[in-house]
Amino acid sequence: MSIGLVFALAGAALAAATSGMGSAYGVGVAGQAAAGACTDNPDLFSKTLILQLLPGTQGIYGLLIAFICLSQIGIMGGGADTAMSLGTGLLYFAACLPVIIVEPISAMHQGRTSVACIAMVSKKEETFGKSMIFPAMVETYAILALLISILAIFGVSGLAA
Amino acid sequence: MAEQYIYAVARIRSRELSLLSEAVISQLSAAATEEDCRRILNEKNWGNPDLPSEEMFQEENKKTWALIRELVPNNMQIFDVFRLEKDYHNLKAAIKESCIDGIHPGIFAEGGTIPVKDIQQAVEESDYDALPETMRQVAQDAKETLLQTRDGQLCDVMIDRAALEEIRKAGEKTGEPLLRDYGELVCATGNIKTAVRAAKTGKSRQFLEKALAPCSTLDVAALADAAAAGTDAVVAYLDHTVYADAIDELNESVASFERWCDNRMIETIKPQIHNPFGIGPIAAYILARDNEIKTVRIILAAKRNGLPEEMLRERVREMYV
Numbered sequence: 001m002s003i004g005l006v007f008a009l010a011g012a013a014l015a016a017a018t019s020g021m022g023s024a025y026g027v028g029v030a031g032q033a034a035a036g037a038c039t040d041n042p043d044l045f046s047k048t049l050i051l052q053l054l055p056g057t058q059g060i061y062g063l064l065i066a067f068i069c070l071s072q073i074g075i076m077g078g079g080a081d082t083a084m085s086l087g088t089g090l091l092y093f094a095a096c097l098p099v100i101i102v103e104p105i106s107a108m109h110q111g112r113t114s115v116a117c118i119a120m121v122s123k124k125e126e127t128f129g130k131s132m133i134f135p136a137m138v139e140t141y142a143i144l145a146l147l148i149s150i151l152a153i154f155g156v157s158g159l160a161a
Numbered sequence: 162m163a164e165q166y167i168y169a170v171a172r173i174r175s176r177e178l179s180l181l182s183e184a185v186i187s188q189l190s191a192a193a194t195e196e197d198c199r200r201i202l203n204e205k206n207w208g209n210p211d212l213p214s215e216e217m218f219q220e221e222n223k224k225t226w227a228l229i230r231e232l233v234p235n236n237m238q239i240f241d242v243f244r245l246e247k248d249y250h251n252l253k254a255a256i257k258e259s260c261i262d263g264i265h266p267g268i269f270a271e272g273g274t275i276p277v278k279d280i281q282q283a284v285e286e287s288d289y290d291a292l293p294e295t296m297r298q299v300a301q302d303a304k305e306t307l308l309q310t311r312d313g314q315l316c317d318v319m320i321d322r323a324a325l326e327e328i329r330k331a332g333e334k335t336g337e338p339l340l341r342d343y344g345e346l347v348c349a350t351g352n353i354k355t356a357v358r359a360a361k362t363g364k365s366r367q368f369l370e371k372a373l374a375p376c377s378t379l380d381v382a383a384l385a386d387a388a389a390a391g392t393d394a395v396v397a398y399l400d401h402t403v404y405a406d407a408i409d410e411l412n413e414s415v416a417s418f419e420r421w422c423d424n425r426m427i428e429t430i431k432p433q434i435h436n437p438f439g440i441g442p443i444a445a446y447i448l449a450r451d452n453e454i455k456t457v458r459i460i461l462a463a464k465r466n467g468l469p470e471e472m473l474r475e476r477v478r479e480m481y482v
Binding site: 029032033034035036037039040041112115116118119122123 | 164167168169170171172173174175176177178437438
């Protein structure tokens with residue numbers, strides 16, 4: 001087993017792990033706020049649920065990157081390159097870095113923004129549409145990091161081939 | 162740590178919707194009679210219409226604290242800063258009751274941090290171990306002073322000073338900027354009220370030293386010097402402090418100054434209405450409810466006594482929402 005493959009696998013695993021941790025935090029804090037808002041006004045359930053779910057996307061992006069990386073290095077679907085060079089392994093790891101770093105941070109900030117927006121909706125229910133925009137803005141940077149990681153992983157695969 | 166109050170703050174946000182707004186207060190002020198006010202309050206789910214006014218206020222206060230206990234069950238001591246005043250009021254009442262024969266119902270305030278019975282028993286038996294360490298010495302000194310001199314005012318001054326000091330320290334101890342500011346404002350404005358009263362009644366510098374509690378926004382020694390010199394000197398001193406805005410109100414009356422203090426507190430807590438994290442919005446809600454109860458009490462008393470609407474409007478406080 002080559003050290004290069006270990007780095008590539010570590011990149012995929014960390015992408016899923018850190019993104020999941022960030023989303024768990026974001027969805028968790030937004031869930032607490034949603035529960036608080038719904039206690040006195042249960043009609044807010046559907047609106048606050050949507051706001052709670054927004055920070056959950058980063059976990060999905062991390063999972064997506066992990067899947068792509070695992071399939072490119074052959075861990076998933078068979079045919080893993082057990083002789084992968086250290087350089088190639090590090091390139092895969094570097095390709096995962098945008099997701100490893102950006103997704104958890106954006107999920108945490110999105111969670112806190114969702115908390116603030118849930119407070120806004122619980123005060124004025126009619127602001128729900130506007131309140132979705134604020135956490136959605138944080139999503140932009142999660143998507144940018146996802147795009148770069150996807151492009152980089154496929155780019156590294158092309159180099160390796 | 163702010164995350165631990167997210168649920169509580171979200172509940173508070175919902176509850177803020179039922180706080181009495183400026184518009185409702187105007188409606189109450191414009192109402193013809195106390196009964197009309199009670200009707201308006203009842204429509205806002207405020208108070209039980211079957212209860213006398215004073216009991217209604219107690220009920221509303223209990224509702225606030227029941228909610229806070231539900232939301233912050235493991236950290237209630239952080240709000241002691243709001244309840245200490247009642248403890249010291251109860252201490253005063255217990256000391257006076259112990260020196261006068263008979264039982265006097267209605268003199269104790271509910272909602273302090275120490276059960277009233279404990280304070281009564283400690284004072285009655287002159288065994289102060291059941292009281293918090295910070296209260297023991299002043300309880301003993303105040304009771305001895307009252308027994309020896311029969312000077313109720315001196316006894317009050319000693320306890321008031323201790324209360325102000327404790328409130329300020331309790332606010333600082335929490336580490337929460339809002340509670341720290343609350344403690345400081347209560348202490349400083351308490352000192353100003355004492356200084357003005359002392360100046361008007363010609364109290365000595367020695368009396369003022371006993372009466373004024375140290376605080377960070379006022380130089381207590383300078384305030385005592387000014388109060389010993391007269392009301393004009395107090396006003397001149399305050400002109401150089403952060404309480405310069407209050408001079409007009411002070412010149413008008415103590416009631417106007419108290420209104421200024423309450424409005425200043427509301428200004429201090431208003432930013433919390435947009436804060437989704439931390440203990441601040443919960444503390445602000447407690448103060449907002451307190452302010453609401455105080456304002457409604459003033460309005461109902463005014464209606465009961467036939468005070469004109471214009472005079473009433475000068476006395477009602479600004480609201481949080």
